[in-house]
Amino acid sequence: MTNENRPRPSHAAPGVRHNLDYPVIPLYQFLDDAVSSFPDAPAAIFAGSIQTYRDLGGQAARLARALWELGVQRGDRVSLMLPNCPQMIAAFYGVLKAGGIVVQVNPLFLSRELENRLNDCGAETIILLDEYLPLLQVIQSRTSVKNVITVNLGGKIKAPRMNGGNVLDYDALLEGMGTEAPPHFPNPANDAALIQYTGGTTGVSKGVMLTHFNLVANTLQVRETLAAACCRGQDRILVTLPLFHAYGMTLGMNLAVSIAGTQILLPRFDAGAVLRAINEYRPSFFPGTPHMYMSLLKHPRLADFDLSSIKACISVSAPLPAEAVRRFEALTRGRLVEGYGLTEASPFITVNPLCGAEKPGSIGRSLPDTECAVVNLDTGEKELQPGEFGELIVRGPQVMKGYWNQPEETAYALRDGWLFTGDVARMDEDGFIYIVNRKKRTITAVGYDINPRDVEDVIYEHPGVTEAVVIGIDSLYYEKTIKAYIVLEEGVTVTAEEIIRFCRERLEEFQVPKVVEFRESLPKTIAGKVLRRVLIEEERRRHKPVNSG
Known part of the structure; x- marks a missing residue:
C-alpha cells in the first residue's frame, strides 16, 4: 500500500493511552486472577441467584478436568449451544482450560444450520x-459429535441417554470431579481459543480463528477505553447481548471477568426485564444495540x-439514531456512544470517546x-486522504489469525498485515471514522451509486418510523430501483x-425509494443486524418486477 511509511498519528480518545502492554497469557488467566484476588465477589447474577468467583472458577476447573478425561485434546473443537447463564461462562473458560477451542452456536439454529456448523x-x-x-x-449421526453434555437450568430434570451416544448431565459430570489442571497449556500467541462464525448478513458465514492473544488484547483495549466506567472489583455489567456472539463475549463476559466485575445475566432481551434489572441490581455499564435502547425509551412504564x-x-x-442518544443520555445522565467492530477483530476496532466531544454519525476513533486507514476501492493499494471515500482497513493485536479451513478467503481478507473490512468509509482530520456502506451493499440505480444509509437516515427522521432498511431490486423500468x-x-x-x-423533499430524485413495504418486524441476526440478504432473496423468489404503484 502506498503511503505505508507515512507517520500515523494515534487516534485514541482523550484520556486513553495510545499504547498498552499485552501479556502473552491464555484468556482464562483473567478468570484465575479474579478467583485469586476476589474469590467471594459476585461473578454472576442470574434468575435471582448469585455465583461468586470461587464458585465460577471451581466450576470451570472441574469441567476442564472432565473434558480432559473424556478425551478432549489440545486444539479439539468443543461447541457451546447455551443462552446467557453462569454455565455458559464456566463452559467457555473450562473448554479453554482443557486445551480446546470454543465454537459458539446460536441456540436459535434449526437442525440443518446446526448440522452444517458442527460439520464445518x-x-x-x-x-x-x-x-x-x-x-x-x-x-447427530451425520456429524462427528461423540460426547454430549446437557445443561439443565432448573436443576431437576436430568438428560436422557440417547441410543449410541454418550450423553452426560453437566451437574452430574462435575460432581466429585477434581480441579487439577489438564496437561494442555496453550501457546497464547498462536493457538486459537475460539472459532467464531461471522453473521453472514451479506453472504455465507465463515469461521474466524481468534487466538488467546487476540482476545486478551481486545479485552484490554476495551477496558482501557472504558476505564472511567469499569473499576476492578467494583462495577457491574448488564449482559443481555448474547454471550455466544462476539460483541457479548467481549463487552460482557471477557470484560467483566478481566475486572472481576459482576455480570447481570439476562437470557434474552426484554425491555421490561432490562428495566427491572437496572433498577434492582444497579449496573454501571450496559452494552447493547440501537433496537434495545430505543425499546427501553418507548416502554410505557419507563x-x-x-x-x-x-x-x-x-x-x-x-x-x-442521534435522537435515541439524546433521550437516553438525558434519562440516565450516562454516556451512550457508538462503537464498531468485526468478528475478524475480536471484535472491537473503534469507539466514540466517553469523555470529550464525539461526532454524530461517526463510529469513533x-x-x-489499532491502526485504521482508508484505501482506494478498486485495488486497495493506495491510501486516501482525509475525507475521501474508500475501503476501511485495520491492523492491530486483535486481528484474527485467519478463517477456519478457508485459505483463499484468509489471503483475500488479510493482506500485508492489514485486515480488509469490506466497509466503505471515510476518515476526517481528527481520526473519526464514518462508515458509508458495505462494499456489497451499494445500490446502482439509473446510473448512480447510492449509499443505503443515506436513504435510511432520512426515513428514520419520519416521526412514525421505528425501523427502516432499503435494498436495490429489479424493476420493469430501471436497472435497479430502491425499495x-x-x-x-x-x-x-x-x-x-x-x-x-417525505423522502422526495429531502433526497435527490435518484435516491428516493420507488417501492415501500410495511412490516411488523425486520429479519435480524441475534446481534440486531438487519439481514439484508434475506430480503434480497425474498425479492428474487418473486420472479417478477415490482412496480411502484
Missing part, C-alpha cells in the same frame, strides 16, 4: 441446554424505574494500538405515498 468445525463434543437435545438427535446507575453504554451492530422496508411505531398509520413524498 469438526466438533466431537458439544455442551448444550437440555431442551435443545431433540434438535441434536435429528442430525418513568417507574431508576436508571441513574448507568455510567456508560456502547451501541453496536447498527447505526445509532481507533482503539489503542424501503419499514416498521412503524405502534398505533401509527402512514402510507407508502407519504414516505415517498
Whole structure:
C-alpha cells in the first residue's frame, strides 16, 4: 500500500493511552486472577441467584478436568449451544482450560444450520441446554459429535441417554470431579481459543480463528477505553447481548471477568426485564444495540424505574439514531456512544470517546494500538486522504489469525498485515471514522451509486418510523430501483405515498425509494443486524418486477 511509511498519528480518545502492554497469557488467566484476588465477589447474577468467583472458577476447573478425561485434546473443537447463564461462562473458560477451542452456536439454529456448523468445525463434543437435545438427535449421526453434555437450568430434570451416544448431565459430570489442571497449556500467541462464525448478513458465514492473544488484547483495549466506567472489583455489567456472539463475549463476559466485575445475566432481551434489572441490581455499564435502547425509551412504564446507575453504554451492530442518544443520555445522565467492530477483530476496532466531544454519525476513533486507514476501492493499494471515500482497513493485536479451513478467503481478507473490512468509509482530520456502506451493499440505480444509509437516515427522521432498511431490486423500468422496508411505531398509520413524498423533499430524485413495504418486524441476526440478504432473496423468489404503484 502506498503511503505505508507515512507517520500515523494515534487516534485514541482523550484520556486513553495510545499504547498498552499485552501479556502473552491464555484468556482464562483473567478468570484465575479474579478467583485469586476476589474469590467471594459476585461473578454472576442470574434468575435471582448469585455465583461468586470461587464458585465460577471451581466450576470451570472441574469441567476442564472432565473434558480432559473424556478425551478432549489440545486444539479439539468443543461447541457451546447455551443462552446467557453462569454455565455458559464456566463452559467457555473450562473448554479453554482443557486445551480446546470454543465454537459458539446460536441456540436459535434449526437442525440443518446446526448440522452444517458442527460439520464445518469438526466438533466431537458439544455442551448444550437440555431442551435443545431433540434438535441434536435429528442430525447427530451425520456429524462427528461423540460426547454430549446437557445443561439443565432448573436443576431437576436430568438428560436422557440417547441410543449410541454418550450423553452426560453437566451437574452430574462435575460432581466429585477434581480441579487439577489438564496437561494442555496453550501457546497464547498462536493457538486459537475460539472459532467464531461471522453473521453472514451479506453472504455465507465463515469461521474466524481468534487466538488467546487476540482476545486478551481486545479485552484490554476495551477496558482501557472504558476505564472511567469499569473499576476492578467494583462495577457491574448488564449482559443481555448474547454471550455466544462476539460483541457479548467481549463487552460482557471477557470484560467483566478481566475486572472481576459482576455480570447481570439476562437470557434474552426484554425491555421490561432490562428495566427491572437496572433498577434492582444497579449496573454501571450496559452494552447493547440501537433496537434495545430505543425499546427501553418507548416502554410505557419507563418513568417507574431508576436508571441513574448507568455510567456508560456502547451501541453496536447498527447505526445509532442521534435522537435515541439524546433521550437516553438525558434519562440516565450516562454516556451512550457508538462503537464498531468485526468478528475478524475480536471484535472491537473503534469507539466514540466517553469523555470529550464525539461526532454524530461517526463510529469513533481507533482503539489503542489499532491502526485504521482508508484505501482506494478498486485495488486497495493506495491510501486516501482525509475525507475521501474508500475501503476501511485495520491492523492491530486483535486481528484474527485467519478463517477456519478457508485459505483463499484468509489471503483475500488479510493482506500485508492489514485486515480488509469490506466497509466503505471515510476518515476526517481528527481520526473519526464514518462508515458509508458495505462494499456489497451499494445500490446502482439509473446510473448512480447510492449509499443505503443515506436513504435510511432520512426515513428514520419520519416521526412514525421505528425501523427502516432499503435494498436495490429489479424493476420493469430501471436497472435497479430502491425499495424501503419499514416498521412503524405502534398505533401509527402512514402510507407508502407519504414516505415517498417525505423522502422526495429531502433526497435527490435518484435516491428516493420507488417501492415501500410495511412490516411488523425486520429479519435480524441475534446481534440486531438487519439481514439484508434475506430480503434480497425474498425479492428474487418473486420472479417478477415490482412496480411502484
